[in-house]
Amino acid sequence: MRLPVLFILLTVMIDAMGIGLIVPVMPDLIQEVQGAGLGTAALWGGILSTIFAAMQFLFSPLLGALSDRFGRRPILLISLVVLCADYLVMAVAGSIWLLILGRVVGGITAATQSTANAYMADISEPGEKAANFGLIGAAFGMGFVLGPVVGGLLAEYGTRAPFYAAAALAAANGIFGYFVLKETVDDRIRRPMSWWRANPLGVFWQLGRLPGLGPLLLVYFIYQVAFVVYPSIWAYYTAERFDWTPGMVGLSLGLFGIAMAVVQGGLIRPILRLLGERGAVIYGHFADIGVFLLIGVVSSGTWLLILTPLAALPAVITPALQGIMSKAVGDDQQGELQGTLTSIAALATIVSPLMMTSAFYTFTDSEAVIYLPGAPFFLAGALVALALAVFLSIGKTPRGPNVSDTPEA
Incomplete structure (x- = not known):
């Protein structure tokens, strides 16, 4: 593997690990700085999570546009330096306001x-883009698995230890990137900075005007809203239905993360060769509908644990959609597009928990007309079916001006 690609994968993995590293200590840390009980800490924890997602939503298009103008290398390296400093500030934070500032910067x-x-x-040929986006998804999955595990172990050394570890990881990767990362933006694809393109609303409107891309962005958003059912509901659903302990919840999420890494890092290539990008998206949606329905009706915790890694099989959807959309825009719009997709995922992270937790509450409340703790997963399945219907209505997937009629995979 080329060293720049390794740096990119490590950057994504460290981003995911950095979030997971601090999760195990956040309840104790918030109680420590606030002097409040667990309920109040949970409330502040939700606020911090929302702030983090909101910042991603607002700033992803800006960083994408800046990288189209000034290059990928400076944006990535500067961000790692700032991220390292941010974790150090959070490591010594003595008030909730410093933690809020840390989540804003983070x-x-x-x-x-x-x-x-x-x-x-x-750096990818048109036919390689979806598979290479799958590598990024695999790196994120591994970070998702490793972060909470390492964070839980480091928590034995105090509530601040995971923050110092996250800072060290960001610093080490920044040094590595300084020596190996080559710039890919040249005068051929560099373009002027536009503030209209550097905010979520402006970039949605601009990209949505491209033939066929608007519906694809809608599909991506609907699917992301459905997918967020896992982090939103999984712990509550398994505790309500099967009396799972936090340890069992962590184990199941670890299995899911590993399975996602296997699918997006390895299985996606033969799936793309067999089905192509469009076929992979269709297969993934049908598979996800089946998975959500099964999770909603399964009656045994053992069978749910067996089903958990299989739930990652539809994980080809995101990289396949990214590959299709990446081909639909010019080389000088790749940062803008990817910034938009990150904003869409962040927006889904803001919207989905409200929908999913409301559905869970409505069907598990003591006064519920029907007791149905799996209702959020049925809702997620319905959303995936809607996303599939929109995708099928698009017809032939669009291609940008710089893409030839070479095979998709």
């Missing part, structure tokens, strides 16, 4: 996943 720097995706698009 959300902005985490928006560089759009730049990492744009870099991968720059």
Whole structure:
């Protein structure tokens, strides 16, 4: 593997690990700085999570546009330096306001996943883009698995230890990137900075005007809203239905993360060769509908644990959609597109938990007309079916001006 690609994958993995590293200590840390109980800490924890997602939503297009103008290398390296400093500030934070500031800065720097995706698009041939986006998804999955595990172990050394570890990881990767990362933006694809293109509303409107891309962005958003059912509901659903302990919840999420890494890092290539990008998206949607229905009706915790890694099989959807959309725009718009996709995912992270937790509450409340704890998964399945209907209505997937009629995979 080329060293720049390794740096990109490590950057995405460290972003995911950095979030997961601090999750195990956040309840204790918030209680420590607030002097409040667990309920109040949970409330502040939700606020911090929303702030983080909101910053990603707002700043992903800006970082993507900046990378189209000034290059991927400076955006990625500067963000790692700022991220390192941010974790150090959070490590010594003595008030909730410093933690809020830390999540604001952390959300902005985490928006560089759009730049990492744009870099991968720059160095990939058209037929390789979906598979290479799958590598990024696999790296994120591994970070998702490793982060909470390492964070839980480091928590034994105090609530601040995971923050110092996250800072060290960001610093080490920044040094590595300084020596190996080559710039991919040249005068051929560089374009002027436009503030209209550097905000979510402006970039949605601009990209939505491209033939066929608007419906694809809608499909991506609907699917992301459905997918967020896992982090939103999984712990509550398994506790309500099967009395799972936090340890069992962590194990199941670890299995899911590993399975996603296997699918997006390895299985996606033969699937793309067999089905093509469009076929992979269709297969993934049908598979996800089946998975959500099964999760909603399964009656045994053992069978749910067996089903958990299989739930990752539809994970080809995101990289396949990214590959299709990356081909639909010019080489000088890759950062803008990836920034938009990161913003869409962040917006889904803001919207979906409200929908899914409301559905869970409505059907598990003592006064519920029907007791149906799996209702959020049925809702997610319905959303995936809607996304599939929109995708099928598009017809032939669009291609940009710089893409030839070479095979998709």
